[in-house]
Amino acid sequence: MRERLDLDALAFDDRGLIPAVVQDAGTEEVLMVAWMSRESLERTLEEGRTVFWSRSRERLWRKGETSGHVQHVEEVRVDCDADALLVRVHQVGAACHTGKRSCFHRRV
Amino acid sequence: MRERLDLDALAFDDRGLIPAVVQDAGTEEVLMVAWMSRESLERTLEEGRTVFWSRSRERLWRKGETSGHVQHVEEVRVDCDADALLVRVHQVGAACHTGKRSCFHRRV
Numbered sequence: 549m550r551e552r553l554d555l556d557a558l559a560f561d562d563r564g565l566i567p568a569v570v571q572d573a574g575t576e577e578v579l580m581v582a583w584m585s586r587e588s589l590e591r592t593l594e595e596g597r598t599v600f601w602s603r604s605r606e607r608l609w610r611k612g613e614t615s616g617h618v619q620h621v622e623e624v625r626v627d628c629d630a631d632a633l634l635v636r637v638h639q640v641g642a643a644c645h646t647g648k649r650s651c652f653h654r655r656v
Numbered sequence: 657m658r659e660r661l662d663l664d665a666l667a668f669d670d671r672g673l674i675p676a677v678v679q680d681a682g683t684e685e686v687l688m689v690a691w692m693s694r695e696s697l698e699r700t701l702e703e704g705r706t707v708f709w710s711r712s713r714e715r716l717w718r719k720g721e722t723s724g725h726v727q728h729v730e731e732v733r734v735d736c737d738a739d740a741l742l743v744r745v746h747q748v749g750a751a752c753h754t755g756k757r758s759c760f761h762r763r764v
Contacts, residue, residue, distance in 0.1 A: 551762045558764070567740075569677045569686055576684035578677055581740035593764070627759035628752050632675075632689035634760040644736050651735035652742040654659045656666070656701070 559631040560586060565601055566633055570643065573622040573636040579643035580651040582611075584633060589624070596621050598635060617641035667739040668694060673709055674741055678751065681730040681744040687751035688759040690719075692741060697732070704729050706743060725749035 560566050565583040572579055582600040584592065588608055591599040598619040602609040612618035619637035626633055644651040668674050673691040680687055690708040692700065696716055699707040706727040710717040720726035727745035734741055752759040 553762045553764055555764065567675050567689060569689060571686055578679055578686065578742050581675060581677060581735060589764070624764040625760040626762050626764050627689060628754055628756075628761070629759075632759075633764065634686050646736055648736075651737075651740075652733040653736070654661045654734050656661055656663065656697070656732040656734050656741065 553626050553630060555586060555589065557630055558586075558589075558626065559629065561631070563603075565603070566631060568598075568600065568633040568635050570598065570619060570635045570637055572639050572643075574638065577650050578652060579619075579637070579639060579649070582609075589633070592621060592635070593624065598637060612640065615641065615645070617643065619643070661734050661738060663694060663697065665738055666694075666697075666734065667737065669739070671711075673711070674739060676706075676708065676741040676743050678706065678727060678743045678745055680747050680751075682746065685758050686760060687727075687745070687747060687757070690717075697741070700729060700743070701732065706745060720748065723749065723753070725751065727751070 568584045570579045585601040588599045588601045598611040600609045618640045622636045676692045678687045693709040696707045696709045706719040708717045726748045730744045
């Protein structure tokens with residue numbers, strides 16, 4: 549996977565956000581989906597830890613800042629139409645605020 | 657994973673859509689992210705194949721209807737705040753229209 553895409557080529561939506569799927573790079577489990585602004589993605593890439601945009605609190609949200617359940621970023625991928633991110637991480641503790649490892653613990 | 661959530665409990669957005677992460681149930685690879693309306697989710701559950709809502713064409717989109725690259729659905733999971741889906745599938749052929757197995761073949 550040598551091809552790289554610049555941040556300017558990303559298709560942020562009309563709120564300036566892009567969905568980010570977070571996957572455990574060890575177990576391959578899908579942990580959560582959250583949203584990133586351009587700034588939160590820049591911080592994520594700089595700090596090597598996930599930083600999202602909280603739509604409810606309308607501010608940057610450093611994953612694990614209170615829980616300690618940090619996500620160390622291995623790589624960030626982008627899809628073919630550049631409107632979704634896949635963030636591969638090493639998860640400390642649980643991704644979900646319920647204490648479960650993944651937020652996807654229920655079936656439809 | 658015995659807990660189940662009814663479709664009425666899902667948090668569709670103001671366009672009536674919910675993001676759906678599609679993961680290969682065999683390889684655990686994240687294949688794509690697309691959007692589902694309530695109707696497309698109902699069709700997906702009934703038919704056992706993914707049906708999405710195309711935001712650009714503004715109509716239901718049966719994955720594989722022209723390419724043959726159908727996704728047979730193993731299960732649909734929902735996250736803790738019920739605003740994202742994880743669809744675990746068995747992918748026929750390639751998920752991406754470029755011919756690649758996953759849409760996430762570039763790095764940021």
